[in-house]
Amino acid sequence: MTEVLSPETVEDAVALLAEHEEAMPLSGGATLIAMRNASLVEPTHLVSLDRIAALRGITRTEEGGFRIGAMTRHCETAACADLTGSFYVLRRAAGMIANRVVRNMGTMGGSVANADPAADYLPALACCDAVLDIAGPEGRRQLSILDYVEDWYETALEEGEIITAITLPAPVEASSTYRKIARVSGDYATASCAMSLDADGQGLRVAIGACGPGPLRDRDGEAALRGKLDDPAAVAEFAGRLVALADPVDDVRGSAEYRLRLIPRLVTSVLSELTQQKEMA
């Protein structure tokens, strides 16, 4: 039996989570209620975040980036026409999560907090250099998405903390996309690739999903690749570095070996898609 609490402010939510030892924050419910139905979690209290207005909506920041409230549903992100250029990757990833019905329920904050390694937002957000806004008993803080995942299903979120928003920094002039290899439409990724190609054709940001506990991003490799995107050997070397960083598992979606083979193919293929897009524009 679970008592449902419905605070209207972030402060009240944080206080309720601190007050009840076995309480859990509840966002969209798409994962947590399924886990509770299967008795995988048995919280005494669910602190529902759906009445907190401050957690909703996608708004532009003064820097020209976006603040995406943690309770923003996947369907809203997928339909947000303002997410263009280097942020299109996030919109595209949102539209590929599960199916329409689940996209009406699940939220970005909930998905990020759950940190499933095969879910779609983490690589897309890593590619955007997103920052998490976090509130907890010790106050508020910000954390780079690149420092967020610490191990399989383990994140830098401390006891009693909740994600309040995901902030996208000022956009760079770039085109971006998200590609997912999955067994069927809407499944979790076997492997995925979020990529953003600068408009000048020189710089690239790449994040690989489902090939380790968190999204793989190699910023040193990206810097070394700068200006050499038309050199297949340089791109292959960069992809090789991502393969070396990967730590995939064998599971029902594919073997670890298969995933390692997908990484270079994804990098080459998505880069070629973005390059062609740019040439046609």
Add this chain to the structure above:
Amino acid sequence: MMAKKVLHSLTLNGEQVDVATPSGATLLETLREDLRVLSSKRGCNQGVCGACTLLVDGKPVRACLTLTARCEGHEIQTVDGMGEDHVMATLQRHMVESGGVQCGFCTGGVLISARELLAEDPMPSREAVKTALSGNVCRCTGYRTIVDAVVGAAEELAQ
């Protein structure tokens, strides 16, 4: 052990209903166990099979993943409350005519997902229908007759 019950005031198919339901119950449990509204089916109870799909504020959601406590102040519609809806009625007729209904367990959820698709894309391709119904599992038909029904309903509605 009897779970502690709480009272909720819900709007179900346009009517206000007061219900006592176990604290923390899902909408699926409240509908089926407390209100005996049985059109929303319990399949997987994990949000995967789609048999419990219904509308909250006009949007399809999984009843098994929705807490009743969060539904106060929102409009709940189940498939049995949508008989007057022209699109729904057309879809239902095509499902029967094409053989898209066998045991019927998935049918309500399929219809709600299909209606949402036609609201956004009135003339969907077969591929678009398959994608839109990817969250509704049917173990009888093999899906072809369901896709036939949705495409057939779309063609009729476009005339």
